[in-house]
Amino acid sequence: xxxxRVMAEGVHKAFGDNEVLKGVSxxxxxxxxxxxxxxxxxxxxxxxxxxxxxDVPDAGVIRVGDVxxxxxxxxxxxxxxxxxxxxxxxxxxxxxxxxxxVFQNVTEGPIVxxxxxxxxxxxxxxxxxxxxxxxxxxxxxxxxxxGGQQQRVGIARALALKPKVVLFDEPTxxxxxxxxxxxxxxxxxxxxxGWTLIIVTHExxxxxxxxxxxxxxDQGVIxxxxxxxxxxxxxxxERTRQxxxxxxxxx
Amino acid sequence: MTIxxxxxxKYDLSEPYSVGEGVIVTRADxxxxxxxxxxxxxxxxxxxxxxxxxVARDHGARVEAVEGFTQAIKLLxxxxxxxxxxxxxxxxxxxxxxxxxxxxxxxxTGEKSEQGFATRKNSGLLPDLNKxxxxxxxxxxxxxxxxxxxKANASGGPEAGQAQHAPLSTWQLILDSLGPLxxxxxxxxxxxxxxxxxxxxxxxxxVALARLSSNMVLTNVARFYFSVIRxxxxxxxxxxxxxxxxxxxxxxxxxPAAIIAFSLNVGxxxxxxxxxxxxxxxxxxxxxAETIGLNYVGALRRIIxxxxxxxxxxxxxxxxxxxxKDTSLASTxxxxxxxxxxxxxxxxxxxxxxxxxxxxxYYWVICxxxxxxxxxxxxxxERYVAR
Numbered sequence: 001x002x003x004x005r006v007m008a009e010g011v012h013k014a015f016g017d018n019e020v021l022k023g024v025s026x027x028x029x030x031x032x033x034x035x036x037x038x039x040x041x042x043x044x045x046x047x048x049x050x051x052x053x054x055d056v057p058d059a060g061v062i063r064v065g066d067v068x069x070x071x072x073x074x075x076x077x078x079x080x081x082x083x084x085x086x087x088x089x090x091x092x093x094x095x096x097x098x099x100x101x102v103f104q105n106v107t108e109g110p111i112v113x114x115x116x117x118x119x120x121x122x123x124x125x126x127x128x129x130x131x132x133x134x135x136x137x138x139x140x141x142x143x144x145x146x147g148g149q150q151q152r153v154g155i156a157r158a159l160a161l162k163p164k165v166v167l168f169d170e171p172t173x174x175x176x177x178x179x180x181x182x183x184x185x186x187x188x189x190x191x192x193x194g195w196t197l198i199i200v201t202h203e204x205x206x207x208x209x210x211x212x213x214x215x216x217x218d219q220g221v222i223x224x225x226x227x228x229x230x231x232x233x234x235x236x237x238e239r240t241r242q243x244x245x246x247x248x249x250x251x
Numbered sequence: 252m253t254i255x256x257x258x259x260x261k262y263d264l265s266e267p268y269s270v271g272e273g274v275i276v277t278r279a280d281x282x283x284x285x286x287x288x289x290x291x292x293x294x295x296x297x298x299x300x301x302x303x304x305x306v307a308r309d310h311g312a313r314v315e316a317v318e319g320f321t322q323a324i325k326l327l328x329x330x331x332x333x334x335x336x337x338x339x340x341x342x343x344x345x346x347x348x349x350x351x352x353x354x355x356x357x358x359x360t361g362e363k364s365e366q367g368f369a370t371r372k373n374s375g376l377l378p379d380l381n382k383x384x385x386x387x388x389x390x391x392x393x394x395x396x397x398x399x400x401x402k403a404n405a406s407g408g409p410e411a412g413q414a415q416h417a418p419l420s421t422w423q424l425i426l427d428s429l430g431p432l433x434x435x436x437x438x439x440x441x442x443x444x445x446x447x448x449x450x451x452x453x454x455x456x457x458v459a460l461a462r463l464s465s466n467m468v469l470t471n472v473a474r475f476y477f478s479v480i481r482x483x484x485x486x487x488x489x490x491x492x493x494x495x496x497x498x499x500x501x502x503x504x505x506x507p508a509a510i511i512a513f514s515l516n517v518g519x520x521x522x523x524x525x526x527x528x529x530x531x532x533x534x535x536x537x538x539x540a541e542t543i544g545l546n547y548v549g550a551l552r553r554i555i556x557x558x559x560x561x562x563x564x565x566x567x568x569x570x571x572x573x574x575x576k577d578t579s580l581a582s583t584x585x586x587x588x589x590x591x592x593x594x595x596x597x598x599x600x601x602x603x604x605x606x607x608x609x610x611x612x613y614y615w616v617i618c619x620x621x622x623x624x625x626x627x628x629x630x631x632x633e634r635y636v637a638r
Contacts, residue, residue: 054538077546085544095539099557099635109543112553143637161543 004063005030005165005196006051011060011071013046020046021057022220028165028198028213033191035207035228036200038217039243044200047217048167051198052089053080065164088158092170094150096142102129102153103138109161121160128156132186148179152186159190166190168199184210204247208232216240253338254365255302257600262369265380268393269405271340273306273360278327284334284357296323296332299595303336306360315505315585316595320345326585328353329497338364343401425605428596435592436613439506443578443588447510448571451517458522460551463529473522480519486580488512493584509581513574520570528563529555561632568625572618579614589613 006028013021020043028034036044049055051064057071065086069075075083096105106128110121129135132152134145142150151171158166168187172180184206191197191210201207207214207228214231216224224237235241254264277284284290291311297304304314315332317323323335324345334357342356370376387393393406419427462473480488493508503511532555540550582591589610597606 052542054541081544081546084541087542089539089542091535091539093535095533095535097536097539097554097558099561108553113544113549141635143635157543 003030004028005065006198007061007063007068008051009061011047011050011057011062013043013050013055013057020220021050021060024060024217024220024222026215026222026225028196030196031194032212033197033199033210034213034215035211036198036215036217037202037204037207037232037243038215038223042217043220044215044217045169048169048198048200051165051167052087053084054089056080085161086164088161088163088166090151090154090158090166090168090171093174094142094154096150096153096157098142101139101141102134102145105142105153106156106160109157114161125156125160128159129153131159131189132156133182146179147175148182151175151179151183155183155186155190159195165196165198168197168201170200170202172201172203202247204232204244216243218243252366252369253301254367255599258369261372261601263372263374263377265368265370265377266384267365267367268384268387269340269366269397271338271364271366271405273303273336273362273364274339274342274356275358275360276324276327276335276337276342276354277333277357278330279353279355281333281357286358287360290334290336293333294331296326296335297337298323299598301337302364302599303338306362307334307336316587316591317585318583324351324354325494329502331497331502336360339403340366340401340405343403343405347400347402419600421602421605424596424600424602425609428593428606428609431592431596432589432609432613435587435589436617439581439586439588440575440578440614441617443506443509443513443581443586444571444575447513447578448517448574450510450514451521451574452567454514454518455521455525458518459525459529462522462526477519477522480516485512485516485577486583488516489580489584505581505585508584509578509586513578513581516577517570517574521567524563524566524570525559528559531562532558561629561636564625564628564632568621572621575617575621576614 004027006026008027009025011021011024012019024043024047026034036047038044046055050057051062056075059072061068061070061072062083063069064083067079067083067086069079069083097108100108103122103125106125107121110116110125111118114121126135126138129138132155134149134152134156137145137149137153142153145153155166155171171187172183175183180203184203187197187199188206188210199207199210209228211228213225214228215222216231216235216237218239224231224235224240230236231240232244235244252258252264254267258264275284275287275290284293287306287310290307293312294315295304295307295312296315296317297307298319299316304316307314312334315326317326317332320335320337320341323332323337326332327335339356339359345351368380370380384393387396388406394404397403397405458473458476461469462477464470489509489512492503492512493505496503536554536558537550540554545553578588579590581588582594585591587595590607593606593610597603600606
């Protein structure tokens with residue numbers, strides 16, 4: 001019996017008058033990969049950011065790992081910090097710290113924030129860098145890496161926090177096409193290793209291969225959810241079909 | 252002008268039209284000065300153009316250099332100096348003109364000073380001038396004039412100026428001035444710059460963060476501060492701290508007063524530089540710092556400020572180099588820094604070009620060294636940026 005690593009119930013978020021999330025609910029079981037697909041502006045990135053409190057929801061209850069917050073009530077900074085610490089976040093444009101080396105980028109969280117023993121954290125960081133294939137780049141600065149390598153460092157930085165769930169915000173959208181594969185294969189390996197992943201993506205084939213669950217968002221709600229064979233292979237909703245058709249046959 | 256050996260070299264000087272004697276002026280309620288020997292350990296306000304500064308120093312007083320007699324009297328009233336030694340004529344003139352009763356002539360120094368007319372060398376006007384003066388003295392006109400304007404007779408009799416050593420050559424003067432000017436630079440100009448800049452940076456960081464905060468009160472206080480600093484001359488800021496605050500009972504010595512004014516000034520300008528440098532760092536860096544668990548202070552200290560520094564160093568270097576030169580304004584509030592030293596040495600000799608030129612070279616060298624340091628810091632901060 002697997003526990004849920006993420007449970008979201010009735011999540012609402014508005015920016016000014018623009019209501020981006022209109023009551024979103026879903027669960028993510030431990031050790032599974034969930035992909036979120038949907039048209040631009042459908043709220044998928046906002047939903048992912050809500051799971052790391054980069055955008056704080058206006059209402060709804062979310063549990064990530066061990067921390068549950070009810071956003072319809074006021075939440076303290078301390079609560080947000082503990083909530084945020086449950087997840088690791090990989091940005092579309094990696095957001096590596098340019099003034100720190102690859103190794104320092106990965107160790108900053110474990111050593112400075114989590115105050116873990118330096119030697120242990122460094123050994124783990126090196127292992128993570130090997131895992132994403134960048135051990136020999138440890139002393140380089142981000143600007144010396146290719147886009148794909150930068151994104152893999154971003155993944156290692158998120159994993160170093162030992163999060164209960166790893167959140168990916170369109171991890172390959174900013175990459176040149178020939179660099180997409182190396183990043184996706186790293187993410188696939190993580191799924192196989194049993195990490196709990198939530199991935200916002202436009203890579204439909206990848207979503208199909210990797211996910212245990214696909215969420216299709218449209219106009220601030222989850223219109224359809226289920227295994228990829230259903231949502232992508234045999235969508236029930238007309239809007240899902242239209243979206244997939246546009247993506248898979250752009251012409 | 253007062254007759255002395257250096258001036259005799261440069262000009263043709265007539266026989267004296269007035270003869271004064273050195274007098275010591277104190278506050279009216281101060282009875283501690285009965286003779287020249289009593290000034291030991293006290294503070295005298297003296298202009299660099301007179302020999303009175305030397306007289307005061309020779310008798311053990313500490314000399315505070317001032318712009319002129321009126322300023323010296325003002326400082327005397329404020330209690331910043333204990334006494335002023337000057338020519339009796341200047342003092343008579345001041346007392347006659349202002350009716351000031353808060354100060355008094357405590358005693359005389361026993362030294363005479365003579366004032367004569369100056370003409371260009373070999374102008375041929377001297378015999379006529381001297382003849383006219385003799386006539387005025389003979390028929391009592393000179394005494395009348397003195398009575399009218401000074402309320403005292405200071406017309407005196409013709410006396411030869413005391414023989415003094417020959418004035419120095421220009422090169423020797425420059426050479427002799429190198430030490431005192433270096434002292435002004437090392438003990439005043441550079442410490443003023445460094446201390447004001449460091450305090451200014453701390454103020455600037457606080458103001459920049461206030462300006463960027465979501466608290467409207469803080470933001471507006473920061474805006475107001477910058478607006479005032481940028482909208483008023485630095486010289487006026489200096490004068491307010493040094494000359495105006497004593498009226499409110501806040502009396503600050505010249506050096507700390509200069510530090511306060513310069514720090515506040517740098518704080519205003521550097522705040523804008525730091526604010527824009529912080530704002531130039533992409534929002535994604537703040538978010539990435541948040542996602543690895545850093546709080547506001549941690550994100551600022553470890554992620555944002557190190558990157559903002561790279562952006563801020565070139566404009567901050569400009570501020571620092573401007574500050575080096577702006578410290579010369581402290582000469583107006585009695586800080587004997589580099590320019591003031593040059594003024595003091597130049598005044599009795601009239602070698603302005605030599606002295607101010609030398610001072611300019613000193614400033615330039617200091618700024619060259621700073622520019623070199625700026626280049627090195629910039630190269631170091633560029634190490635993580637693609638070229």
